[in-house]
Amino acid sequence: MTVRGISGRGAAGPAAPPGSAREIKGKTTVVEVLRMFPGGEAARLMSRLSWPCAHCSGAFHEPLAVAAKRHRNSPAAVLEAFRALCSAEGPSEELLQRAAVKSTDR
Amino acid sequence: MGRYSIPYESLDPLTIGATDDESKVYRETLELEIPDANLLAAIYPDEPPPVHDATEAARAALENPHSGPRFSQLLAGASSVAVVIDNQFRPTPASKLLPPVFDAIEAAGVSDARVVCANGKVFPMSDSDIAQKLGADNLARMERLGIGFFQNEPRNTENYSYVGVTSRGTPVWLHNEVARSEVIITIGHAQANHWGAGGGGKLILPGVVSDETVESNHCAFVPSPQTHYGAYAGPMRADIDETATMCGLSATMNVLLDTRGRVIDCIYGAHPDAHVEAINRFNDIYAYDNPVTEAGPADIAVCGVFAPTDHLFFHTGWGCMSSDLVVREGGSIIYCSPSPGVSTAIGDFPGLALMDLMKPYMPASPENYQKVLRDIHGRNIQMWAGCIWVPIYEVMTRKHLTMVTLEENLEMAADIGLDATVSLDEAFWAAMERHGPDAKVIVLPFARYQLPRNAIRMHAADVRALEQVRL
Numbered sequence: 156m157t158v159r160g161i162s163g164r165g166a167a168g169p170a171a172p173p174g175s176a177r178e179i180k181g182k183t184t185v186v187e188v189l190r191m192f193p194g195g196e197a198a199r200l201m202s203r204l205s206w207p208c209a210h211c212s213g214a215f216h217e218p219l220a221v222a223a224k225r226h227r228n229s230p231a232a233v234l235e236a237f238r239a240l241c242s243a244e245g246p247s248e249e250l251l252q253r254a255a256v257k258s259t260d261r
Numbered sequence: 262m263g264r265y266s267i268p269y270e271s272l273d274p275l276t277i278g279a280t281d282d283e284s285k286v287y288r289e290t291l292e293l294e295i296p297d298a299n300l301l302a303a304i305y306p307d308e309p310p311p312v313h314d315a316t317e318a319a320r321a322a323l324e325n326p327h328s329g330p331r332f333s334q335l336l337a338g339a340s341s342v343a344v345v346i347d348n349q350f351r352p353t354p355a356s357k358l359l360p361p362v363f364d365a366i367e368a369a370g371v372s373d374a375r376v377v378c379a380n381g382k383v384f385p386m387s388d389s390d391i392a393q394k395l396g397a398d399n400l401a402r403m404e405r406l407g408i409g410f411f412q413n414e415p416r417n418t419e420n421y422s423y424v425g426v427t428s429r430g431t432p433v434w435l436h437n438e439v440a441r442s443e444v445i446i447t448i449g450h451a452q453a454n455h456w457g458a459g460g461g462g463k464l465i466l467p468g469v470v471s472d473e474t475v476e477s478n479h480c481a482f483v484p485s486p487q488t489h490y491g492a493y494a495g496p497m498r499a500d501i502d503e504t505a506t507m508c509g510l511s512a513t514m515n516v517l518l519d520t521r522g523r524v525i526d527c528i529y530g531a532h533p534d535a536h537v538e539a540i541n542r543f544n545d546i547y548a549y550d551n552p553v554t555e556a557g558p559a560d561i562a563v564c565g566v567f568a569p570t571d572h573l574f575f576h577t578g579w580g581c582m583s584s585d586l587v588v589r590e591g592g593s594i595i596y597c598s599p600s601p602g603v604s605t606a607i608g609d610f611p612g613l614a615l616m617d618l619m620k621p622y623m624p625a626s627p628e629n630y631q632k633v634l635r636d637i638h639g640r641n642i643q644m645w646a647g648c649i650w651v652p653i654y655e656v657m658t659r660k661h662l663t664m665v666t667l668e669e670n671l672e673m674a675a676d677i678g679l680d681a682t683v684s685l686d687e688a689f690w691a692a693m694e695r696h697g698p699d700a701k702v703i704v705l706p707f708a709r710y711q712l713p714r715n716a717i718r719m720h721a722a723d724v725r726a727l728e729q730v731r732l
Binding site: 186190198209211213215 | 380381382383384385412413414415416417472607608609610611614615617618620621641643645646
């Protein structure tokens with residue numbers, strides 16, 4: 156007997172990755188970007204940004220741009236840093252520092 | 262010279278369902294020789310034997326409540342029921358405890374039933390986690406009976422119903438599937454912890470409430486000096502239990518697990534009485550007479566971790582806060598935790614995952630702790646995670662923490678700024694060097710469970726300055 160029919164089961168499960176795993180956009184969710192990098196590169200970048208997102212229930216729904224705003228990082232710099240994970244050299248230290256800056260505005 | 266065994270264990274990959282499968286348990290002990298003259302105390306609990314059959318223990322508990330009606334009476338005439346269970350990071354053997362609960366629901370003819378996972382703000386269980394946590398037979402039965410399964414999604418505001426504001430100011434939104442149920446029962450693991458206690462009403466808050474409710478409670482009460490190991494009457498646990506009352510929690514089923522992960526007791530009854538009783542029984546086993554009262558505080562605590570905890574230091578490290586209660590200011594805590602990390606549906610996480618959140622505030626100091634407090638106030642720290650790393654950090658502002666861990670964690674520890682080594686001997690003798698030849702040493706092999714008896718605050722009238730514990 157399959158268990159798939161149970162109401163609510165799997166509703167919050169990991170979403171499928173976007174069509175192209177390298178197309179990281181502001182609307183790409185935290186889980187999607189984590190799944191693009193099974194070696195843990197995205198999780199380490201989140202760690203560098205002081206984001207607990209990789210362990211948070213919000214990861215399944217929260218787009219990167221919203222996560223950046225929630226954690227007071229620049230969405231543009233954050234996106235640039237995640238996109239740089241696709242390059243052989245990865246994000247530069249300068250980019251990482253820029254992405255990690257927290258806005259003091261609320 | 263005495264020789265002491267320090268448990269150095271974890272469960273892999275997840276704690277759930279592992280209590281009967283030794284192959285999933287990473288069990289090892291570290292040995293340490295301590296000069297007799299330096300030993301203040303080595304505290305090994307006297308644990309009762311496990312129950313013969315956890316399912317039958319649960320069945321018996323449901324019909325022999327500590328207080329309030331039997332579960333069958335509670336269900337009689339009820340139109341709906343929510344069964345709230347804990348998640349993949351708690352060792353409660355839900356698969357063994359659910360059958361008699363479902364038996365009672367089926368016997369009462371309650372067709373509007375659901376199981377809700379109290380995952381708070383932690384990512385939900387995967388299908389594999391669910392299969393391990395609930396068990397294949399229970400899942401098949403749920404499908405047959407039309408019992409739905411839901412998990413907490415605290416940022417999805419549409420999933421929550423407003424309940425009200427607690428006397429301490431926490432606004433409460435409750436998961437709709439729980440809010441719409443006439444009978445609500447939680448099934449959890451009762452133990453003392455640095456929020457006061459785990460289990461019972463804690464499956465409601467943070468388990469099945471909204472983001473705002475979790476953060477309001479945690480931001481306000483985690484930093485309080487009155488929130489500590491054993492502080493059932495402290496502000497955090499008291500707010501949690503008041504929230505559970507407001508949410509209509511009918512009853513709780515609480516298991517005690519021994520240091521091998523086996524069920525040693527099962528207590529069912531009305532909220533909050535049954536959980537209070539469970540914590541009292543837990544404390545009878547794992548609380549110890551505080552040697553500090555007669556001999557003064559220890560200079561060094563040596564702590565171990567054991568099977569009902571798990572793979573991340575984030576979960577094993579809670580004993581930093583219990584050992585803090587018996588170590589003098591400026592003293593050392595040596596924490597032996599292999600923390601092998603975990604593989605999940607969304608990737609592999611290292612053993613020090615989430616501890617990296619303290620990195621912007623390192624080195625741990627009273628001055629930097631003020632930055633932490635400001636960022637909690639500014640909601641810049643997510644306290645669903647800060648409720649663990651912040652208390653550990655606060656201890657580190659006053660005491661030297663050394664992790665003894667697997668070699669694979671050393672690089673990340675160094676990056677965060679944590680003192681870590683693979684050698685207990687090295688850590689111990691470095692601490693002896695810091696504190697001198699007369700240093701007093703306490704061994705707490707199961708620190709995450711153990712607490713000094715005089716830290717227990719079960720009633721509001723008991724809440725008083727922690728200095729009376731620490732001396």
